[in-house]
Structure formats: C-alpha cells, structure tokens
Amino acid sequence: MKLEKFRTEFSGDFHNFINNEFVPPVSNEYLDTEDPYTGKKWANIPKSNASDVNKAVESAKNARESWAATNPVKRAKLLFRLADLIDKNYDELASIEVRDNGKLYAEMVGQTQYIAEYYRYYAGLADKIEGRVISTDKLNMFNYTLFEPLGIIGMITPWNSPLMLLTWKLAPALAAGNVAVIKPSEFTSSSTVVFMNLIKDAGFPPGVVNVVCGLGIEAGTAIVNHPDIAKIAFTGSDQSGQIIYEAAAKGIKHVCLELGGKSPNIVFEDADLDAAVAGVISGIFAASGQTCIAGSRLLVQSSIYKKFMTKLLDVASKAKVGNPMLPDTNVGPVATKPQFKKVLDYIDIGKSEGAKCLLGGDVFKGDGPQGGLMVQPTIFTECNNNMRIAREEIFGPVLSTIIFDTEDQAFSIANDTAFGLGAGIWTNDIGKAHNGASRINAGTVWVNTYRVVSYTSPFGGYKRSGIGKEGGIEAIMEYMQTKSVWICTKPNTDNPFVMK
Secondary structure, three states: OOOOOOOOOOOOEOOEEEOOEEEOOOOOOEEEEEEOOOOEEEEEEEOOOHHHHHHHHHHHHHHHHHHHHOOHHHHHHHHHHHHHHHHHHHHHHHHHHHHHHOOOHHHHHHHHHHHHHHHHHHHHHHHHOOOOEEOOOOOOEEEEEEEEEOOEEEEEOOOOOHHHHHHHHHHHHHHOOOEEEEEOOOOOOHHHHHHHHHHHHHOOOOOOEEEOOOOHHHHHHHHHHOOOOOEEEEEOOHHHHHHHHHHHHHOOOEEEEEOOOOOEEEEOOOOOHHHHHHHHHHHHOHHHHOOOOOOOEEEEEHHHHHHHHHHHHHHHOOOOEOOOOOOOOOEOOOOOHHHHHHHHHHHHHHHHOOOEEEEOOOEOOOOOOOOOOOEOOEEEEOOOOOOHHHHOOOOOOEEEEEEEOOHHHHHHHHHOOOEEOEEEEEOOOHHHHHHHHHHOOOOEEEEOOOOOOOOOOOEOOEEOOEEOOEOHHHHHHOOEEEEEEEEEOOOOOOOOOOOO
C-alpha cells in the first residue's frame, strides 16, 4: 500500500481503528486538529469516551489468545512486512506529523524512516524469547521458566514524536505476543490513525492493534482504569505519569512510564568547544526544545565561560525560525496552544527570577503566517539551580545557563534535580568521561554527543523521569511475565502436610 492522500489534500474526519475497521466514535463528536505553523484547523479526530474504549478492549480480548499462540516466526513475518510498508510510506507519514505538531520535516522524515528498523529489530527477537532450565536443590524435580505475554497493553502516547514513541512500545509488545489499545495525544492523533492502514495492509489479525482517539480525561482515563488491560505504557509529563501510576496501582497493573527531564549538558574546559556548541544547540533548539531529553540546563566551566558563550550565541542567533517543511528551517513552531502559552510563561518567570536573557525571550514575529505558535530560541544566563527555569521542565526552546568551577561541583549540580532522564558530558579526558557517566544519576549519559538513540539500546529514566525501559532487549522483556514450571520426575507419597 502507498499512502498518497493525506499530506496536503486531506481535510475531514479521522476515525478510531477497532477490529481492523475505521469507525466513528460512539458519541459522533469530534475535536479540531490544527496546524501549529499556520494556526489553522485541517481535520477532526474522534472525541471518544469509555464506550469506545470498551469496544476496543473487547476487540483486543477476542484477539489476545490467538495472537499469543501465534507462532513467533509468523509474528516476526508480519512485523517485517510492516517495516517494508513503512519504507514505502515514511515521507507521507512525516508530512502528516509536521502538519500535526510542527516539528521539522527534516527531523520527522528521519524518525518515520527509522522506525522501520525498530520493527525489524523486534521481529528478529520474536522467536528468541527463551526461558531456561534451572538447576535446583530439590531432588527428582525438573524446573524451567517460560516467558509469556502480559495480554492487553494500553499505550498512551504524546504529541511531540507520535509514531516514534508509539513504535518504542508497539514493536516489542507485538513481538512478545501482546495486543494493544492505543490512545494518541488529542493534539497529534492523525499520523497514528493513518499508520493503521499499514497495520491492516501488513496482515495483522483484527483486534491485535486498536486506536481510540480523544481526551486524556475521558479516553485515557478509561484505558488506565479498564480491568482487562494488563499494562499501561505511557510517555508524557511526570505529573500525568504520577496520576497514571496511582490509578494503575489500584488495578495492580504493570506500568512503563517515560516521563519528563531537566537534563544537564556539561561543558568542561578541555572540551572541543565547537562540537560542544553544536551539541548544546541540538539538545535544546532542535525540535524547538520539545523533547523529553532536551538539554535544558547548560553547565559551563568558569574558565571557558565567556569564550564558550560567545561561540554559542553566534551560532544560535543565526538559527532560522519558520516553516517546518522547508529544508533550511532550523526551528519550527511549538506544537500546541497550551504549550505555547506555557513556554512564554516560563520565559517571563525566568526574567522575574533575575536571570539575564541574552537571546530571544519573546514570540517570533518574522516572516510566516499569522497565528502560528512561534517562539524565539531563548538563552538565559546568570542562572542558579534553585530557579524555576532551572528546575522545572519547560518543553520549549529555552536554555538556562549555570557556571561551575570544579568537576565535583558540576556533577553535584547535575544531580540536584527531581529528574534523571539524560545528561551530556563534553570533555577530551577519558577518565572524566567515565567518572561522570558513573556519577550522574540519569538513564542515559552521552559523551561528546547528544540526542542519540537506537533500537539496540535501552532508554528510560531515573527518579521522576520514569520506570521501565524502551529499546534494546530490555524493552521486549517489559512486555513479558515469567512462569516457573516444576515437574516431579519421581512421584512419591512423602508427608503431604510438609512443604517439599
């Protein structure tokens, strides 16, 4: 199948995807979906409720046992087929995502092309989920383990990289034999719904993958609270993650939570400064700062502070803000109106806290359509780690700069946060790099690079940045449960009232 009609021509209603069919919501109510660059509505997505979720879960229940019993090699073949279809349609999927969330086409086309490799990787693992025979201390007993799928997985995905972050959950879950009920963000549901055309065309049986669009307070809550859903896989803010964690606990559900961050990017005096400048800009201004791993705290050693900031400002000030579909655009719009307001509010907070705004600090008013959600790339200096702009996740193109003197001070500041998702270290001292990697409390540490992820490597946070791992072999195990099997090879009539 080749997707062709959704990029610019489509204007109308998207629907839920249940039991391999596109169906309207029970209420027949829809939500506007807007282009954040133009500020104009371009389509509608379902405003689903608990009734829609119940239909999706029922569809998943009907498919659960047969999908879990499907030969892993067959599951793998379907995942490989899906990857091949992505190869043919990644450009269309990327264009839809740009229209929905405003991120650069250059970045989104890379993401939508790359997700095919995730499906191939987990297809390759599908038939390699092996238990083990255990040598125990019990005579005449044969003991082994089985890894089995959890069942129905509720997946709640965010608006910043919809298909990539869905793939991190869906690919390992399907490979492990689970079925899914997905709720994409109400701001960016379109690409997920369109992606279901590829799921269907790849040959996945009805009910294995279902999508219910709508608001978190309605559809999302219904998924989290549904008694037949075994696990919730969520990406979003730490505040929402806490609410989901508490609700899931009432049902004793498994969870995987990929939450927020306030990641430090630490530049030491022995670093390659030009490379560090590029890494810092990538960490905070790429994707308009709308990534959970944004390097939103810049820590610079005092001995190179003036030199480094001169280089950073020179490069950052030349960033082109504008149409995310154009190849020479560096910074696009903020994805949603609430987030646009939040970013501007935090810029005001930074100014009121006494931080010095060296770059940006306002709405971007250059060329382009009126009504777009454009924020200037913003750099604050004279910050300390007690300021709100240095402690709270902004999720926008706003950088807080902090000076440090010593290595110990740098790592102390880096760890002085409620989050622990990522961190960057810039140094040519291999000892300092290894020392920092072990001392920083974060799930991912990059040295002399930033924003690198792979399907081969686990990703996930410490502290309020989340629970569980996505990516690598670790991810497929997140969707399995372990069964221990005991077989008596020589039955006897020993005292039945005493534990063997």
